[in-house]
Amino acid sequence: MGKRLIVIGGVAAGMSAASKAARQNKEMTIDVYTDESYISYSACSLPYYTQDVIDNKEVMIARSVAEFGERGVRAHPQHKALRVDPAKKAVLIRRPDSAEAWEAYDRLVIATGARPIVPPLPGIGLEGVFTVKQIPQAERLKEYIAARKPARAVIAGGGFIGAEMAEALLALGLKVTVLEMAPRIMTLMDEDMAALVAKELRAAGAEVITGAALTGMLGEDRVNAVASDSGEIAADLVILAIGVKPNTEIAQAAGIELGFKNAIRVNERMETNLPDIYAAGDCAAARHLVTGKETYIPLGTTANKQGKIAGENAAGGQAVFKGVVGTTIFKVIEKEGARTGLSLREAGLAGIDAWESTITSYTRAAGYPGRGEITVKLVVEKGSRRLLGGQIFGAAGAGKRIDVLAALLQTGASIDLLAELDLAYAPPFSPVWDPLLVAANQAVSKADKME
Numbered sequence: 544m545g546k547r548l549i550v551i552g553g554v555a556a557g558m559s560a561a562s563k564a565a566r567q568n569k570e571m572t573i574d575v576y577t578d579e580s581y582i583s584y585s586a587c588s589l590p591y592y593t594q595d596v597i598d599n600k601e602v603m604i605a606r607s608v609a610e611f612g613e614r615g616v617r618a619h620p621q622h623k624a625l626r627v628d629p630a631k632k633a634v635l636i637r638r639p640d641s642a643e644a645w646e647a648y649d650r651l652v653i654a655t656g657a658r659p660i661v662p663p664l665p666g667i668g669l670e671g672v673f674t675v676k677q678i679p680q681a682e683r684l685k686e687y688i689a690a691r692k693p694a695r696a697v698i699a700g701g702g703f704i705g706a707e708m709a710e711a712l713l714a715l716g717l718k719v720t721v722l723e724m725a726p727r728i729m730t731l732m733d734e735d736m737a738a739l740v741a742k743e744l745r746a747a748g749a750e751v752i753t754g755a756a757l758t759g760m761l762g763e764d765r766v767n768a769v770a771s772d773s774g775e776i777a778a779d780l781v782i783l784a785i786g787v788k789p790n791t792e793i794a795q796a797a798g799i800e801l802g803f804k805n806a807i808r809v810n811e812r813m814e815t816n817l818p819d820i821y822a823a824g825d826c827a828a829a830r831h832l833v834t835g836k837e838t839y840i841p842l843g844t845t846a847n848k849q850g851k852i853a854g855e856n857a858a859g860g861q862a863v864f865k866g867v868v869g870t871t872i873f874k875v876i877e878k879e880g881a882r883t884g885l886s887l888r889e890a891g892l893a894g895i896d897a898w899e900s901t902i903t904s905y906t907r908a909a910g911y912p913g914r915g916e917i918t919v920k921l922v923v924e925k926g927s928r929r930l931l932g933g934q935i936f937g938a939a940g941a942g943k944r945i946d947v948l949a950a951l952l953q954t955g956a957s958i959d960l961l962a963e964l965d966l967a968y969a970p971p972f973s974p975v976w977d978p979l980l981v982a983a984n985q986a987v988s989k990a991d992k993m994e
């Protein structure tokens with residue numbers, strides 16, 4: 544069993560790996576090298592920090608360098624890993640004073656995460672163009688809003704981060720346009736469900752333009768408009784939220800095998816193809832438990848879990864990470880959206896013969912204050928009646944219902960089992976027939992008619 548663990552990357556996956564390794568093996572020396580100033584923070588909170596729902600950045604940081612130190616983890620912010628030499632079992636680190644030194648490891652966890660895609664478009668370097676992934680980026684965005692008082696924002700990308708940022712900027716009083724290259728926003732949901740998200744954004748005053756790519760940024764020093772397939776759109780603030788790509792360059796250069804979408808290929812123990820090197824989080828692929836195939840769904844929840852497993856195994860454990868079902872939840876204005884498993888479109892792409900069933904019900908019992916609509920879609924495998932996925936959109940209380948579906952997907956359950964579940968009921972929480980049961984009952988009778 545190795546004595547020195549090096550972790551590259553100090554956010555969700557990296558710090559989970561280091562913490563678990565420290566608990567697992569008290570003999571190990573554990574060093575985390577990360578190129579940022581901040582460690583162990585929640586990028587997921589940045590849209591809420593932008594709009595001051597979270598007004599103190601300290602609460603986004605789970606633990607400080609000193610607190611990790613007390614737990615046996617030495618964290619080194621502003622230390623960039625430049626190269627991994629698997630033969631020498633060492634990592635070349637550039638320190639804050641720019642000095643470089645090789646650090647030897649017995650076990651290595653790569654948790655380098657992902658970075659926002661920044662296309663090389665004209666004007667991309669203009670003042671007023673932002674990505675939101677790290678705390679300093681959000682701080683600069685907030686400073687820009689305070690100093691320049693932008694009136695019109697374009698958000699390129701209509702995924703969940705784009706929607707969350709649209710909500711943030713609307714709350715700050717900006718006129719917001721969401722510009723999406725695909726024929727619709729929220730491509731992680733089917734068209735009918737995505738339309739509900741677009742409707743919510745429009746109702747809040749946002750303009751939603753689909754089927755139009757961003758082609759450039761216009762302005763002298765500072766952005767004042769964007770060019771797009773749909774023409775020029777005035778904008779003194781632009782947020783790029785068109786997706787992320789895994790930071791896998793140093794892994795690839797070291798001979799580590801990449802898989803789906805250039806994410807690091809790992810097995811169930813989070814091992815790469817090279818001995819004693821593990822990978823976890825947004826830089827790593829995962830197995831999709833519905834399709835059985837390799838996938839890349841970068842999320843904080845997965846990063847924490849994969850990091851924990853990688854850390855445990857790197858410290859001598861035998862833990863397994865079985866995979867993901869792609870469960871995602873988001874809030875947009877007053878509504879909540881969520882999805883898990885496969886959409887109907889994704890089932891088709893995976894070659895699975897599937898059908899869908901959608902209902903609209905209510906989040907709470909009739910007469911109880913705050914009751915709102917909820918739409919639930921189930922995606923079902925033809926013949927076997929296996930639940931393949933679900934999507935939910937609706938009023939407060941709607942979104943977390945997705946967890947029931949996510950749990951069932953892990954077991955390969957049928958819609959018949961969903962219909963039999965003993966789900967909780969009281970008027971403040973649901974109608975006596977929870978919307979999931981209503982959805983399941985409708986799907987069961989549809990399936991019966993198909994037979």
Ligand SMILES: Cc1cc2nc3c(=O)[nH]c(=O)nc-3n(C[C@H](O)[C@H](O)[C@H](O)COP(=O)(O)OP(=O)(O)OC[C@H]3O[C@@H](n4cnc5c(N)ncnc54)[C@H](O)[C@@H]3O)c2cc1C
Binds near residue numbers: 556579625
């Ligand atoms: C705005 C926003 C909202 C989000 N909301 C949600 C949400 O609601 N739910 C959810 O589950 N997920 C959400 N996510 C995704 C979630 O934040 C990520 O999945 C998570 O941060 C991944 O953690 P990670 O440790 O794998 O990678 P990262 O957070 O990317 O951390 C990797 C770290 O490694 C550092 N690094 C990279 N290369 C090197 C190197 N060579 N040397 C040293 N350091 C290096 C990086 O700078 C970074 O600090 C959101 C993301 C964003 C941006």
